[in-house]
Amino acid sequence: MSGPPPSPGLAPAERSQAAQCSSRCSQQGDSIPSPGPWVRGWKRVLSGVETTLSGLEQLWAQRKRRFPDLGPWEPALLPSEKSLTEWPVPKLVSLFLPEFPVRPPQGQQQLKNSLCLPCVPPQVLGFVAKGSFGTVLKVLDCGLGALLAVKVVPKVEVLQRDSLRQCKEEVSIQRQVRHPFVSGLGGSWQGQRHLFTMYDYYSTGDLHSLWATVGCFSEASVSLFAAELALGVGYLHDLGIVHRDLKMENILLDERGHLKLTDFGLSRHLPQGERAYTICGTLQYMAPEVLRGGPYNHVADWWSLGILLFALAAGKFPLQAEKDHVAMLASVTRCNYEVPASLSQGLSLLLRELLCHDPFHRLRHLYHFQAHPFFRGMAFDPELLQKQPVAFVLEARAVLPAPAEAVPFQDFDCDLISLPAHPCPA
Missing domain, CATH: 1.10.510.10 (Transferase(Phosphotransferase) domain 1)
Known part of the structure; x- marks a missing residue:
């Protein structure tokens, strides 16, 4: 079975990476393998490991003093989530539902392919933008040969800034819009400590x-x-x-x-x-x-x-x-x-x-x-x-710097400690 064609928006180096990924998928056939390191790599991303819960614990303690009926902090599965995730879910997760489900929606083909196909894991190519509230990453999905932009926001920052309502409003609005000149939402989900939103990646920049x-x-x-x-x-x-x-x-x-x-x-x-x-x-x-x-x-x-x-x-x-x-x-x-x-x-x-x-x-x-x-x-x-x-826009692309070196996704830390400190060229 031949792999999917690379996205036309990819740069030559990225197109080569995508072709290699698709080739590996073809050689290994259609069967679904047992979970390997690349599966664990995605699970690490989705659950936001290697970060501390101390900030969330402190916030939960503050809220519990104001609202005694909140219950204990101990991780516990919500009844509706038992079939959706393998890791214990803190009750705090419910604050971000339903805009941020506990794992990528089943309908998101990019992530479904990444989790199911016998292929190398997606790769973080670098930063798109890093601000005071969340970081946007440029990600190559090897299964589809497509570029994605993934925004990662620590939950603790959302609660510390009391911006939960605005955070949910942003996702609600982007799910609603469908217009040629407005960027839509590719998907949203949450790990134990981070919120993730996915968008199409536009290689020409801003x-x-x-x-x-x-x-x-x-x-x-x-x-x-x-x-x-x-x-x-x-x-x-x-x-x-x-x-x-x-x-x-x-x-x-x-x-x-x-x-x-x-x-x-x-x-x-x-x-x-x-x-x-x-x-x-x-x-x-x-x-x-x-x-x-x-x-x-x-x-x-x-x-x-x-x-x-x-x-x-x-x-x-x-x-x-x-x-x-x-x-x-x-x-x-x-x-x-x-x-x-x-x-x-x-x-x-x-x-x-x-x-x-x-x-x-x-x-x-x-x-x-x-x-x-x-x-x-x-x-x-x-x-x-x-x-x-737009001819002059395409001509201007030639003077942009070369893309940053890829970083394996299974080595990705949600706190972005190990990645380059400079933005990734668009």
Whole structure:
């Protein structure tokens, strides 16, 4: 039996690795072997071993003092989980259900193949990003010859920051979205000490890296990316979702150079007519009504889009980030956002309408974009927009550094102590 073809988005070295994995699968046939080191490697990842429970024990003790009915800390299987896992499950696991089941969903073919086929284990190729709240890894699934992005978040951090509700909301939102310009969720599960979420991996990197490489974008490129983002953001708003962190770093580029809006860590469901008051996002992109602490709604995302397009077209941000939201609000209030004279009249008008301080007069509906002079002749149709690859994006890929050396997945430690300290090139 021949192995599955490698993903077209893989680099040559990664394609070679995937081919070797598929070849091993073919030579060993269809039979399912007895568990070996590679199986134990996956189980170690899923259960998050080699980390301490002390942080969770302390948090559980604090919660038990407030809620005596929580019961003991001792690991115990929940009735509904006895058929799903071999390792003892602490009662604390139930806090993360159902958004994070106790093992990868049966429907996730990538992980099913990795756990069942006689093949070498998946390999961690390096970091995609490492922040203060979780780490995203670039993973090669040898069974499918596909690249995945796996986000690993320690449970103790979720509870310490009291962000359980937002963590579950993020997964709920990404399970809901299905759009060509929005990144969806590949799967989510939990180990004893970590939460895992899986996404498609986009080898071209993010929009900020591209911007830092090429500088100012042509107006034709700005119009294409603006149309794709308008469609994606408009789709989210139609579902009652406000993103709240629209920025270049949260926009990925697929293998053909088109956009994928991602990172819903600050997003929330906000039904039409309701208002939010939480000050959150990235200072340089935050709308004035958000910096003031609300009330605000979905229209705040369009301000962020205006900041993003300004930076793409001008090669710089209209304002530098301040030390806190109070100083940023003062700076935003003083600025009138004069666009460079080199920009066309249509683009200047678009930026002024997006960067309107009054949210009631801000450009905020998809039909406003469709009828705007800057988009004259532009078809707001995802299929047509994606028909041709974005040439300058693909050319910029050639100057990116080579991928990091692979690390065997069975040697992977959820605390990421043994992996390189530098990000993996996209």
